Amino acid sequence: MKRTVKRTAKGAARRTARRTARVKRKSAANLTRLRTKSGAAKKAAAKKPAPRDAIDVLVEAGAQALDLPFDPAWHAGIKFNLQLILRHAALVDEFPMPDDAEPAPVYHA
Amino acid sequence: MLDMPTSDPPLVTAADIAAAVVSGRASAATIIDGALARIRGRDPLLNSFTAVTEERARKRAQAVDAARARGAPLGPLAGVPFAVKNLFDVAGLPTLAGSKINRGNPPADRDAALIERLEGAGAILIGALNMGEYAYDFTGENVHDGPSRNPHDINRMSGGSSGGSGSAVGGALVPIALGSDTNGSIRVPSSLCGIFGLKPTYGRLSRARTFPFVASLDHLGPLARTARDLALAYDAMQGFDADDPVCADRPVEPVVPLLEQGADGLRIAVVGGYFKCKSGEVCYAIDRIASALGANRDIELPQAERARSAAFIITATEGASLHLDRLRKRAEDYDPAVRDRLLAGALAPASLVVKAQKFRRWYRDEVLKLFNEVDAILAPATPCTAPLLGQQTFTHGDAELPVRANLGLYTQPISFIGLPVVVVPVPAAPLPIGVQIITAPWREDIALRLAHVLELKGAAAAMPPPA
Numbered sequence: 001m002k003r004t005v006k007r008t009a010k011g012a013a014r015r016t017a018r019r020t021a022r023v024k025r026k027s028a029a030n031l032t033r034l035r036t037k038s039g040a041a042k043k044a045a046a047k048k049p050a051p052r053d054a055i056d057v058l059v060e061a062g063a064q065a066l067d068l069p070f071d072p073a074w075h076a077g078i079k080f081n082l083q084l085i086l087r088h089a090a091l092v093d094e095f096p097m098p099d100d101a102e103p104a105p106v107y108h109a
Numbered sequence: 110m111l112d113m114p115t116s117d118p119p120l121v122t123a124a125d126i127a128a129a130v131v132s133g134r135a136s137a138a139t140i141i142d143g144a145l146a147r148i149r150g151r152d153p154l155l156n157s158f159t160a161v162t163e164e165r166a167r168k169r170a171q172a173v174d175a176a177r178a179r180g181a182p183l184g185p186l187a188g189v190p191f192a193v194k195n196l197f198d199v200a201g202l203p204t205l206a207g208s209k210i211n212r213g214n215p216p217a218d219r220d221a222a223l224i225e226r227l228e229g230a231g232a233i234l235i236g237a238l239n240m241g242e243y244a245y246d247f248t249g250e251n252v253h254d255g256p257s258r259n260p261h262d263i264n265r266m267s268g269g270s271s272g273g274s275g276s277a278v279g280g281a282l283v284p285i286a287l288g289s290d291t292n293g294s295i296r297v298p299s300s301l302c303g304i305f306g307l308k309p310t311y312g313r314l315s316r317a318r319t320f321p322f323v324a325s326l327d328h329l330g331p332l333a334r335t336a337r338d339l340a341l342a343y344d345a346m347q348g349f350d351a352d353d354p355v356c357a358d359r360p361v362e363p364v365v366p367l368l369e370q371g372a373d374g375l376r377i378a379v380v381g382g383y384f385k386c387k388s389g390e391v392c393y394a395i396d397r398i399a400s401a402l403g404a405n406r407d408i409e410l411p412q413a414e415r416a417r418s419a420a421f422i423i424t425a426t427e428g429a430s431l432h433l434d435r436l437r438k439r440a441e442d443y444d445p446a447v448r449d450r451l452l453a454g455a456l457a458p459a460s461l462v463v464k465a466q467k468f469r470r471w472y473r474d475e476v477l478k479l480f481n482e483v484d485a486i487l488a489p490a491t492p493c494t495a496p497l498l499g500q501q502t503f504t505h506g507d508a509e510l511p512v513r514a515n516l517g518l519y520t521q522p523i524s525f526i527g528l529p530v531v532v533v534p535v536p537a538a539p540l541p542i543g544v545q546i547i548t549a550p551w552r553e554d555i556a557l558r559l560a561h562v563l564e565l566k567g568a569a570a571a572m573p574p575p576a
Binding site for chain 1: 204412419421437450452453455463465469470471
C-alpha cells in the first residue's frame with residue numbers, strides 16, 4: 001500500500017512538472033509566433049480554431065493517463081496517425097466473428 | 110541518374126566468389142580488398158553503410174585463406190563478403206536499429222545468430238547497413254543517417270526499412286545482405302532496388318540478438334543478386350535456435366540441391382482482387398512473370414484488404430508497446446514521423462487489437478486452404494517503382510496515397526500470416542520493380558526454384574547499376 005501511494009505521488013509530481021514545462025513551451029511558442037506572423041498567418045489566426053473532436057480529447061487525455069510525453073506541436077501528427085489506425089480498426093471490427101474465435105497473438109505456420 | 114566510379118573491381122556472385130576461393134583462383138583477402146574498394150568508391154553516393162568492419166573482415170579473410178592453405182574444408186560461402194541491417198548485433202558495435210537513441214547503448218558482446226551462421230559457412234561480415242528508424246518505415250529514409258539511395262537513380266528511395274540492404278546489393282557493393290521484414294521491409298527494397306529478396310516462413314530463421322519491432326510479425330532474411338545466392342545464404346542460416354522463442358524446431362531443408370528441378374508440375378496462380386495491378390509498370394511486371402511461368406489461373410485472397418488493416422493495427426500497437434518506456438524518456442530523440450506513429454499506437458484501444466488477432470487466425474485458415482489448389486501465388490511487390498526521395502504521395506488507381514504508409518500495401522497481407530515469399534526483380538526502364546512469389550508455409554524451396562527458373566528464362570534479373 002505504501003509503495004502504491006509513493007508511486008502515485010511520484011507520478012503526480014511528474015505530471016505537474018510536465019504540465020509546467022508544457023505551459024512554458026506553449027508560451028515560448030506563442031511568443032515566437034507573435035513575433036514572426038505573416039499576413040496570411042494573421043488572417044488564419046483570426047479565424048476560429050477548429051472545434052475539438054473526440055480524437056483530440058483521446059490524444060490529450062490518453063497521453064496524460066498513460067504518462068506519455070505530449071507537446072502540443074505533436075498533436076496533429078499523433079491525431080492523424082490515430083485516425084488512420086482507427087479507420088483500419090473499423091474495417092476489422094465490422095467483420096463478423098463468432099464468440100469462440102481464438103486470437104492468434106503469435107502466429108504458428 | 111547515378112554516375113559511379115568504375116575503377117573498382119566488379120562484383121561477382123556469391124556462388125562464383127566461393128568457387129574461386131575454394132579452388133584457389135582468388136584469395137579471400139583479394140575478395141575483401143575488392144569489396145572495400147567498391148564501398149569506398151560508391152557508398153558516398155549510396156549511403157548504404159553505417160559502419161564498415163574493415164579490420165574484422167581482413168582478419169576473417171586471413172583465417173579463410175589460412176584454412177585453405179592447410180587443406181581444411183571451406184564452407185559454401187567461403188570468402189563471400191556480406192553486410193547486415195544495423196538492427197543485427199555485431200560484436201563491438203552498438204546496435205543502432207536506425208535510431209539516435211540506441212547510439213548510447215553499450216556495444217554488442219556477441220554477433221546475431223544469423224551472422225554466426227553465415228560466417229560458419231565461410232562468409233565474411235564487412236559492415237552494418239542504414240535502415241529506417243526502428244524499422245517502422247517503407248522508404249529507406251532516415252533523419253539521423255540520411256537516406257540510403259536507390260542504386261538506379263540516387264534521387265529516389267531505396268525502399269525500407271531494409272533500405273541500406275537494398276542499396277548495397279542493388280548497387281553491387283556486396284553480393285548478399287541481411288534484412289528484416291515485419292510488413293515488407295525486405296520485399297519493398299528488393300522491388301525498388303531491383304534485386305532478389307527472401308522473407309522466409311515466420312519462425313524459420315533465428316532472430317536471436319537482433320533488435321525487434323513487432324515480435325509476432327518480425328522475420329529476417331537475405332537479399333541478393335541471384336536466386337542461387339539467395340538459396341546459398343538461406344541454407345546456411347537454417348536450423349533451430351533456442352535463443353529465439355519462436356524459431357521452429359524443424360530439420361534443415363536445403364534448397365540449393367533442388368534449384369534445378371524447374372517449374373514442371375507446379376500449379377501457379379496470379380492473385381487478383383485487392384492485388385490487381387493499377388499501374389502500367391506493375392501490370393507489365395506481373396504479366397511478364399506470369400507468362401514466363403505459364404501461370405494460367407486466377408485466384409483471390411479472401412479479405413486481403415482487411416488483413417492488411419489488421420496487420421496495420423497489430424504493428425502500431427505492438428510497436429508502441431515495445432517503445433513505451435523510451436517514448437517516456439526520449440521522445441524528442443525519435444524521428445518525429447516515427448514518434449507520432451508510436452504515440453498514436455500507444456493510444457489505440459486493446460479491444461480492437463484483440464479483434465485483429467482473432468481475424469488473423471480466420472484469415473490464415475482461409476488462405477491456407479488455397480494451397481490445396483495451387484503451389485505458388487504471384488502478386489505485385491510494390492504499387493509503384495521507386496518514388497523520389499521526400500515524395501509524399503503516389504497515384505494508385507484513382508487514389509492519391511501517402512508513400513510512407515502504403516508502399517507495403519501488397520506485402521502486408523502476406524507477412525501477416527507468415528507465408529514465405531521470394532521477390533524477383535523485373536528489369537525495366539527506367540526503373541526495376543519486383544513480383545512476389547508466395548508459397549505455403551515451409552515451402553521456400555518452391556519459391557526459390559521458380560525464381561531460379563525465371564532467371565534462366567531472362568524474365569527476372571538484377572540489373573547492373575548504371576556505370
